[in-house]
Each structure stands twice: as C-alpha cells, then as structure tokens.
Amino acid sequence: MPQLSANVRHPVSFTLNGKHTSIQVEPRMLLTDALRHIVGATGTHVGCEHGVCGACTVAIDGLPARACLTLAVQVEGCDIRTVEGLAPSSDRLSALQAAFRRHHALQCGFCTAGILMSLDAYLSTSPNPSEQDLKEVVGSKQARPDGGNSYAVHGPGSSIGLAGLGNRKDIRNAVEAAAKATGWGAATAHNRAQVLYYVAENLASRASEFEARLRAMTGCTADAATDEVALAVRRTFWYAAWADKFDGAVHATRTSNVTLAMHEPWGVMGLACPDEAPLLAFVSLVMPAIAMGNRVVAIPSPPHPLAATDLYTVFDTSDVPGGVVNIVTGERDVLAKTLAEHDEVAAVWYFGSRAGSTMVEKAAAGNLKSTWVNHGRALAWSETDAQSRGFLRRATQVKNIWVPYGE
Numbered sequence: 005m006p007q008l009s010a011n012v013r014h015p016v017s018f019t020l021n022g023k024h025t026s027i028q029v030e031p032r033m034l035l036t037d038a039l040r041h042i043v044g045a046t047g048t049h050v051g052c053e054h055g056v057c058g059a060c061t062v063a064i065d066g067l068p069a070r071a072c073l074t075l076a077v078q079v080e081g082c083d084i085r086t087v088e089g090l091a092p093s094s095d096r097l098s099a100l101q102a103a104f105r106r107h108h109a110l111q112c113g114f115c116t117a118g119i120l121m122s123l124d125a126y127l128s129t130s131p132n133p134s135e136q137d138l139k140e141v142v143g144s145k146q147a148r149p150d151g152g153n154s155y156a157v158h159g160p161g162s163s164i165g166l167a168g169l170g171n172r173k174d175i176r177n178a179v180e181a182a183a184k185a186t187g188w189g190a191a192t193a194h195n196r197a198q199v200l201y202y203v204a205e206n207l208a209s210r211a212s213e214f215e216a217r218l219r220a221m222t223g224c225t226a227d228a229a230t231d232e233v234a235l236a237v238r239r240t241f242w243y244a245a246w247a248d249k250f251d252g253a254v255h256a257t258r259t260s261n262v263t264l265a266m267h268e269p270w271g272v273m274g275l276a277c278p279d280e281a282p283l284l285a286f287v288s289l290v291m292p293a294i295a296m297g298n299r300v301v302a303i304p305s306p307p308h309p310l311a312a313t314d315l316y317t318v319f320d321t322s323d324v325p326g327g328v329v330n331i332v333t334g335e336r337d338v339l340a341k342t343l344a345e346h347d348e349v350a351a352v353w354y355f356g357s358r359a360g361s362t363m364v365e366k367a368a369a370g371n372l373k374s375t376w377v378n379h380g381r382a383l384a385w386s387e388t389d390a391q392s393r394g395f396l397r398r399a400t401q402v403k404n405i406w407v408p409y410g411e
Contacts, residue, residue, distance in 0.1 A: 021089030038076035160223035170334035178330035182299035185327030189297035193248035200244030269297035274343030282308035292395035
C-alpha cells in the first residue's frame, strides 16, 4: 500500500453487495464508519469496537472480518458483502434470515447482523453442519481433553461415537471455570428458577433427539427412552419450582434471641454419575445442585456419556451462565479422586462402586469436604426417592444467625 497523507481524503473503490462503489476517506477511517456514514449501509452495527463482540462482521472477499478493526483504505479492490446483501431481493429474505425469523432467533436484533454474516460465511463452506458445529461457530465452549485422547462409546452392537478421555488437568480446568462463576450463587433464587424452567422447556422441545440417543447408547426400548426423557423434563421442572421455595427456618432458643437457619450453597460441587439411567441420573444430580446456587463439575456415566454431552447444548441455549455446569467425560473413579482431593471443591456426590465410594470419602478428608456416596447400592432413579427435598438439603449448608431482641 502506498504511503497516504493523514489529513487528505483518498479514493477507495470496491464492490459492495454486487455493486461497484467509490468513496473518499481519510486513512484513519474505519470500515464500519465508512459503511455506515458514507455509504449508508447501516446494517453493520458498532458494538465493542475491539473486535470482540462480532456485531460489525462483514464478508471481505468471501471471508468474515471485523469491520471495526479494518481501515477503509484497506478494502481497495475488494468484494465486500454486508447484511444488506444477504436477501436475494428487497421483498424476500434469504433462507438463513427466514430461519432466524421463523425460530425467533432475532432477540434484540443488535448483534443479529454479525451473527448472520458469520453463519453465512461458515455455511458457504460447510452446508450440512451438526448442531454442535453451529454452536462452536457462534461461540460456545466445548474444550478438547488436555491429553488429546478419546474413547469409543459403544451401543448394543457397534461404536456410536467418541467421548473425550479427561484427566486431572481437565478436572482442574473445570473447577477453575466453576470457581469463577460466582454470579450464579449471588443471583436471586427466582432468577435461577427462571433459567431452570427454560432448561426444562428446551429439553422438552428436543425430546425425540434425546430418546434416539438413549436407544442408540443403551439399546433400551422406544417406550423406555420416552419415559426416561419425560422424567428428566419433569424433574427439571420440579427443581425449577423448588429453586426459590427451599427456605431456611427460625429456631426457638432459651435466651432472648431469634435464631435463623439459612440455607446457603456449597459453592463448587463435584458430581460423579452412575451408569444406569444416564440422562435421568445426570439431571437428578445436576438440577438440585444448581437450583440451590452451586456450580458443578459433573462426570457423566462413563459407558453412556453422550446424553450428557448433548445436554450441554441445552444449557448453552437456556441462559445457563458459563462455568455453572462443567462436564468432564472419562473414567469415573480416576476423575472423582481428583475432585475429592481438590481444595476448591466444597462437596462431592458419588454414585458408583463400593470401592469408589470408600476412595472418595478418604480423599475428601483433606479439607473436610461434605460427601454423599452410595456405597455401591443402585438407586431407582425413576422412583420418587430420586426426586426429593433431601437432594436440596444435601446441596446446601446451614448458617445459623443469632439475632438478640432484648427483654
């Protein structure tokens, strides 16, 4: 690029949405400002102006680019496409825009243009992506295992997929993410209830997908898969309803005091899930814990982890904040031992073998964390015993406050 005088306007020519465009700009002018204030293409929005939010995304020579980080003089001779260029005509939306409108994906609309442009560029090279692929493009967090290893997940007769083989470092990373998500416990119980209701609704809308996953993993009948998913949905609704109703108590004391027993979340909890009922058991352990304001690191059923890893997309689209639910797949006892030994973890629930239960209790003694283990006894997850206030009680600790009131 030739040297440009700072205070002189320079001609820049480019193609904008199929039309040749020529403008005069100063070298310091950003492409966002040129598009909005000179050309009049106001569909490109300005958000953070640091290239982080993505609201200003446009396509330059077919590739997505942040217009707020691009100087207008840099696009000389380039082919630029903005959100105005997606629709084939002024009275008809593109297929992507129509899908956003049909599925109520616009939200407030400010970032929509950037999201549309990012997805349009991605779909041009990957026309048949999975839902997980799309979530990754938009910006969800699905980390690879630290060791880079995976293991095959087998159905009744063949391998149906791969799951990451987590290790100690993955657990430490998950605990670190959970420890940072302090806003969840500080939120009102009513707000947490709203989020859990949203999770239940989104899980219900994708019931057929999870039923198919359960049949492929476990070989269960269609009726059994339908029942497990339906129970998982109802259980999520149940804990959403209890999120703002599991209150403390007032105790009578012999002195002139009011004694308040307040329920408080533990903070970071570790959950090791059983092999049976891989979706329902996972939901039965995670939901009461987060309903009470905890953040969890959950180890799903090792032979049947895919229902839980599919569930993370439900969490991500239901306004569950990042770091509240962290899923690490792999060997249950190896990962549970690391959780039990971690000083940042305040409580551990373990549902597995008798030997694993003993190991967790011994490892948890280091910082005297709370434990709840099953000693190898299987729980009937479809029964009422697996849905009760007892789960909420174990997800909280009691703080007693003495308030003197005088004579």
